[in-house]
Amino acid sequence: MTDKLIHALVEMQETEALQQAKQLLDSGTDPMDILDACSKAMEKVGQRFEKGEYFLPHLMMAGEMLKQISDIIKPLIKEEKSTTEKRRVLIGTVKGDIHDIGKNIVTFLLEVNGFEVRDIGIDQPPEKFVESIQEFQPQVVGMSGLLSLAFDSMKETVEAIEKAGLREKVKIMIGGGQVTEQVKDYTGADALGPNAIAGVNLAKQWIGGK
Amino acid sequence: MLIVGELINSTRKAIAAAIEAGDRASIQQIAKDQANAGARYIDVNAGSFQDREIEYLTWLVQTVQEAVELPCCLDSPNPAALEAALKVHKGIPMINSISLEKERCEKLLPVVTANDFKVVALCMSDEGMPRTADDRIRIAEELVNFLLDHKIKLENIYVDPLVQPVATDQTFGREFLKSVEQIMSRFSGIHTICGLSNVSYGLPQRKFLNRTFMAMAIAKGLDAAILDPLDKQMMANVLAAEALVGRDNFCMNFINAHKAGKIVC
């Protein structure tokens, strides 16, 4: 049923993809199934990129389509959520790093899974993470980084969170292309999410959600 | 068009290996090839070797200048490395680069102000990468006025508006081009420079895109570039663009290059 949507997304047919998503919603498809289809499509796009069949603009465009679909679906999910206690995730790309395609996918999937997500953007210094934690009071913090130098920024950010006395209040997950278990240990984060679904699962494991 | 030959850069594996091995012959050959191909400055970068940058940058300057009678473009944000390299450098170098980033600016200013050097002024501030032409012009104005206040001559300033990949935002090319045009018209006598290969990042047919973009930038007034002068098609493209935009008297450079068999399309 969602095959057409997946196909449209993978083949970069923007209008068609949006239309398919709307049609599916109108015909009563569970929003979660639509989102599931989206992440399947993203996986395929990623594979094509790795094989050299797709180029950077394909990743960007896929991200854009994802965002538009999420804008349609989010309101529907918000309703469901308001009944449960707020589960909040703060996410951002760490200092010195401007890669955000992966982070945006994680944000998207978290949101569609009912988490309230605040995305503080790219190249964010430790102070900004700390400030935002104080303001937003998340239970989970996600840090994204693709550059090797981002590992130090992640470590600094964890340290800053600790200094501010907030470390006990949040679980910290990290992710991004080059991040490994060793990096996780180095930075002092609680867990590593090799992909966006893993990120969602971590958040669920820590603070619940279906 | 002022060409800075970009090849002697330690982020390239072959160059890093030559530097570590102390292989003078290879470095000198690359310097000569670039000079013969029309480079007017030879960029030298030893930034990959953080702990030995001072020693290696100095060695590069000496090695290069033994082989060619050209000044170097000293590619480092590290004042200690620059000072050491300047001690052995002959002629008037280009310093690559200063920016509005506070730390970089404070550290490098004394190095540039004391001398009549050429300086690359990178449109970058502590707020991060500029995205629009307006961002760039705001940074450029502040940086240029700051440099002028510190007695650096306008004609020694090469503003680099910073090229970003169109693959990630399709406005990046256009905004860069606009900023070249505006910087050149606002500060008569200043120069603009860039390394433009970033524009094609993430796309197929990169060299072709780079050449096309070069022609467009020249049309807007770009008058210097950091590039691979051994790329014959790129060099031909530069000559063609300069002739077409009226920066080549009686098209003589273009014609002479043609006669010398240098116009490779």
Ligand code: B12
């Ligand atoms: C796209 C890209 C760019 C784009 C970024 C556009 C954007 N808006 O993000 C642009 C062109 C701007 C760019 C710039 C640079 N890049 Co780049 N870039 C890439 C590229 C090609 C793809 C990255 C990507 O988006 N992948 C797709 C996404 C979906 O994957 P992902 O980010 O890993 O995310 C997934 C998971 O990791 C996970 N995840 C991600 N974040 C998080 C967070 C949490 C909490 C969790 C749980 C999970 C999670 O979920 C995601 C979905 O499954 C990679 C090469 C590659 N093939 O990976 C290089 C790469 C990352 N870039 C690299 C470099 C060096 C740079 C530059 C320094 C280049 C330069 N010299 O200018 C600049 C960096 C500027 C800066 N300060 O950051 C290097 C990094 C090398 C290193 N070890 O440091 C790479 C590896 C290329 C290379 N081989 O050299 N780049």
